[in-house]
Amino acid sequence: xxxxxxxxxxxxxxxxxxxxxxxxxxxxxxxxxxxxxxxxxxxxxxxxxxxxxxxxxxxxxxxxxxxxxxxxxxxxxxxxxxxxxxxxxxxxxxxxxxxxxxxxxxxxxxxxxxxxxxxxxxxxxxxxxxxxxxxxxxxxxxxxxxxxxxxxxxxxxxxxxxxxxxxxxxxxxxxxxxxxxxxxxxxxxxxxxxxxxxxxxxxxxxxxxxxxxxxxxxxxxxxxxxxxxxxxxxxxxxxxxxxxxxxxxxxxxxxxxxxxxxxxxxxxxxxxxxxxxxxxxxxxxxxxxxxxxxxxxxxxxxxxxxxxxxxxxxxxxxxxxxxxxxxxxxxxxxxxxxxxxxxxxxxxxxxxxxxxxxxxxxxxxxxxxxxx
Amino acid sequence: xxxxxxxxxxxxxxxxxxxxxxxxxxxxxxxxxxxxxxxxxxxxxxxxxxxxxxxxxxxxxxxxxxxxxxxxxxxxxxxxxxxxxxxxxxxxxxxxxxxxxxxxxxxxxxxxxxxxxxxxxxxxxxxxxxxxxxxxxxxxxxxxxxxxxxxxxxxxxxxxxxxxxxxxxxxxxxxxxxxxxxxxxxxxxxxxxxxxxxxxxxxxxxxxxxxxxxxxxxxxxxxxxxxxxxxxxxxxxxxxxxxxxxxxxxxxxxxxxxxxxxxxxxxxxxxxxxxxxxxxxxxxxxxxxxxxxxxxxxxxxxxxxxxxxxxxxxxxxxxxxxxxxxxxxxxxxxxxxxxxxxxxxxxxxxxxxxxxxxxxxxxxxxxxxxxx
Numbered sequence: 033x034x035x036x037x038x039x040x041x042x043x044x045x046x047x048x049x050x051x052x053x054x055x056x057x058x059x060x061x062x063x064x065x066x067x068x069x070x071x072x073x074x075x076x077x078x079x080x081x082x083x084x085x086x087x088x089x090x091x092x093x094x095x096x097x098x099x100x101x102x103x104x105x106x107x108x109x110x111x112x113x114x115x116x117x118x119x120x121x122x123x124x125x126x127x128x129x130x131x132x133x134x135x136x137x138x139x140x141x142x143x144x145x146x147x148x149x150x151x152x153x154x155x156x157x158x159x160x161x162x163x164x165x166x167x168x169x170x171x172x173x174x175x176x177x178x179x180x181x182x183x184x185x186x187x188x189x190x191x192x193x194x195x196x197x198x199x200x201x202x203x204x205x206x207x208x209x210x211x212x213x214x215x216x217x218x219x220x221x222x223x224x225x226x227x228x229x230x231x232x233x234x235x236x237x238x239x240x241x242x243x244x245x246x247x248x249x250x251x252x253x254x255x256x257x258x259x260x261x262x263x264x265x266x267x268x269x270x271x272x273x274x275x276x277x278x279x280x281x282x283x284x285x286x287x288x289x290x291x292x293x294x295x296x297x298x299x300x301x302x303x304x305x306x307x308x309x310x311x312x313x314x315x316x317x318x319x320x321x322x323x324x325x326x327x328x329x330x331x332x333x334x335x336x337x338x339x340x341x342x343x344x345x346x347x348x349x350x351x352x353x354x355x356x357x358x359x360x361x362x363x364x365x366x367x368x369x370x371x372x373x374x375x376x377x378x379x380x381x382x383x384x385x386x387x388x389x390x391x392x393x394x395x396x397x398x399x400x401x402x403x404x
Numbered sequence: 405x406x407x408x409x410x411x412x413x414x415x416x417x418x419x420x421x422x423x424x425x426x427x428x429x430x431x432x433x434x435x436x437x438x439x440x441x442x443x444x445x446x447x448x449x450x451x452x453x454x455x456x457x458x459x460x461x462x463x464x465x466x467x468x469x470x471x472x473x474x475x476x477x478x479x480x481x482x483x484x485x486x487x488x489x490x491x492x493x494x495x496x497x498x499x500x501x502x503x504x505x506x507x508x509x510x511x512x513x514x515x516x517x518x519x520x521x522x523x524x525x526x527x528x529x530x531x532x533x534x535x536x537x538x539x540x541x542x543x544x545x546x547x548x549x550x551x552x553x554x555x556x557x558x559x560x561x562x563x564x565x566x567x568x569x570x571x572x573x574x575x576x577x578x579x580x581x582x583x584x585x586x587x588x589x590x591x592x593x594x595x596x597x598x599x600x601x602x603x604x605x606x607x608x609x610x611x612x613x614x615x616x617x618x619x620x621x622x623x624x625x626x627x628x629x630x631x632x633x634x635x636x637x638x639x640x641x642x643x644x645x646x647x648x649x650x651x652x653x654x655x656x657x658x659x660x661x662x663x664x665x666x667x668x669x670x671x672x673x674x675x676x677x678x679x680x681x682x683x684x685x686x687x688x689x690x691x692x693x694x695x696x697x698x699x700x701x702x703x704x705x706x707x708x709x710x711x712x713x714x715x716x717x718x719x720x721x722x723x724x725x726x727x728x729x730x731x732x733x734x735x736x737x738x739x740x741x742x743x744x745x746x747x748x749x750x751x752x753x754x755x756x757x758x759x760x761x762x763x764x765x766x767x768x769x770x771x772x773x774x775x776x
Contacts, residue, residue, distance in 0.1 A: 084456055
């Protein structure tokens with residue numbers, strides 16, 4: 033494991049970003065603020081990020097020749113979504129520094145590997161059992177009980193690749209609904225709320241790697257998609273400390289550089305287990321950290337860029353309380369009405385073309401004077 | 405005069421920006437945040453703004469064919485520096501809306517027209533006299549007295565095109581130093597401080613044009629270049645109200661849409677005149693408004709974009725006190741040391757190549773909890 037990042041890249045250097053969605057766009061805007069350029073590598077044309085980046089490449093993630101040319105044009109590589117093939121990240125790592133580590137990608141993109149990783153590091157997760165050719169859904173239900181959620185091991189996001197089982201009658205239909213892919217059956221736990229940690233690991237004042245943490249948001253979902261993050265979440269100080277310690281263990285174990293999101297289930301009352309269970313991690317900037325754009329001097333995007341560029345981390349201090357609301361699909365059409373109603377609304381629009389159902393088109397932040 | 409802006413441009417529309425410097429860059433980043441594209445028109449290659457804009461054109465400001473193609477590709481035209489030829493702005497206005505009005509450009513780029521405009525509108529300026537083929541510098545000195553500053557009528561900025569006269573012996577050399585151009589001789593007034601108003605005029609909640617104002621910074625200069633802006637300036641409430649009223653008169657008279665900066669000399673003690681004299685105006689976002697990027701939810705760049713795009717203006721509220729310091733020339737090389745010393749420093753680097761003496765390379769903001 034390293035305890036130092038590479039030497040700080042000077043202004044004018046280029047950060048390569050795998051993926052061209054809104055997270056890449058906001059990373060590119062943060063880099064531009066620091067005088068750094070971005071080169072976006074995306075497998076789809078007209079990406080939201082390419083429009084604001086100094087350079088962009090459209091290519092497949094298994095096109096080693098295009099990946100090689102991309103690596104040659106950048107000083108460091110990072111990513112904005114966790115479904116980049118690990119092989120692509122490993123190939124790039126032979127050519128340029130890649131942050132976060134490909135190992136973090138491997139853990140985050142496979143729910144079974146993720147849960148095993150947590151257990152190996154003494155971090156609690158909801159009861160689960162693997163479901164694949166050698167382990168039937170029936171016996172998984174037997175093992176962990178109902179109600180439960182069946183989740184594909186790979187490529188699930190925003191509630192996709194998930195289905196609930198309330199009784200044993202649901203077993204066949206549930207397995208069909210996720211296309212009989214390799215999966216994990218997870219016990220539904222009666223949590224009080226969902227919260228997340230937005231952590232960052234990068235150069236501290238002495239040049240050694242250090243961790244820092246934004247305040248915890250409480251997150252609510254609609255149709256499996258994040259709807260709102262509210263900061264600060266009503267968590268006891270001891271739970272905040274515990275959540276940060278979990279994020280610290282994950283980052284240290286994965287030789288991590290950059291922003292990491294950890295999603296938790298939180299329990300107010302005793303339930304026969306710890307008050308925090310890890311739901312999942314994202315090895316990147318995260319939707320539940322978008323409130324930092326307006327409530328913090330240095331937001332998650334800038335701190336991710338600073339971390340991967342080897343720059344000293346900025347303060348994660350929050351000057352205001354905040355509420356972030358996603359604008360999904362045609363909700364974006366309310367932009368004018370929202371701005372007219374309230375001149376204090378802080379609006380972010382991602383420059384995507386078609387407002388398809390479920391598509392994240394923008395978000396808005398509302399601030400309040402800091403309460404605690 | 406209009407009392408409404410054009411209909412709000414939808415996200416995905418393109419704002420044309422004349423000029424490619426750091427102000428254009430920060431305007432383009434603000435537009436991107438709102439899902440709007442920018443097309444930069446600059447007479448120099450490799451502009452700081454082009455790198456973060458969706459499109460750019462390199463062309464002369466008298467190239468009607470290139471200006472025409474530029475106009476055809478955008479939905480509205482604005483500018484980021486006031487030395488765009490008025491004829492170019494007028495030509496563009498026949499093709500697309502241009503904000504602020506070409507009339508504002510004409511007033512701001514000629515010191516004599518500017519001072520006459522102020523007087524016509526009952527706004528006080530320091531005693532002055534024109535100096536040109538028909539009016540000698542000697543008789544100007546006779547008329548307004550010494551010490552005085554001789555300033556070229558056109559193309560002066562950051563202290564360029566200015567020279568001081570302390571005695572009548574300086575007359576010949578002073579006139580030589582400014583190349584015997586048409587000029588204005590201005591009495592040096594014993595002001596207490598320099599302050600500015602960053603005002604914006606655009607659509608209010610009812611769709612009619614309205615004005616709003618950021619809090620006043622106090623500005624200090626080094627070698628004729630802005631060094632620091634500190635907010636709030638120690639101004640009595642009555643003077644803030646008077647300064648805002650002056651900005652309101654200027655904007656209304658010029659049929660103005662967008663951000664306007666008005667620089668003032670402020671007098672603490674009675675001096676036989678009003679406590680505020682207008683020094684000059686800038687028909688654009690302004691260096692003394694860069695603190696708004698970190699101390700306000702909606703900064704001067706976003707509000708300029710909102711105004712010219714016909715969007716409702718955002719709140720100019722300030723959540724923190726702020727101090728903005730310019731990084732000039734090689735001062736930019738301190739970036740790493742600054743960030744290492746203080747994780748609360750908010751750094752902005754403009755992505756310019758060579759750190760020439762006097763060149764604005766970046767700035768930093770420091771915030772404090774709001775005092776008043």
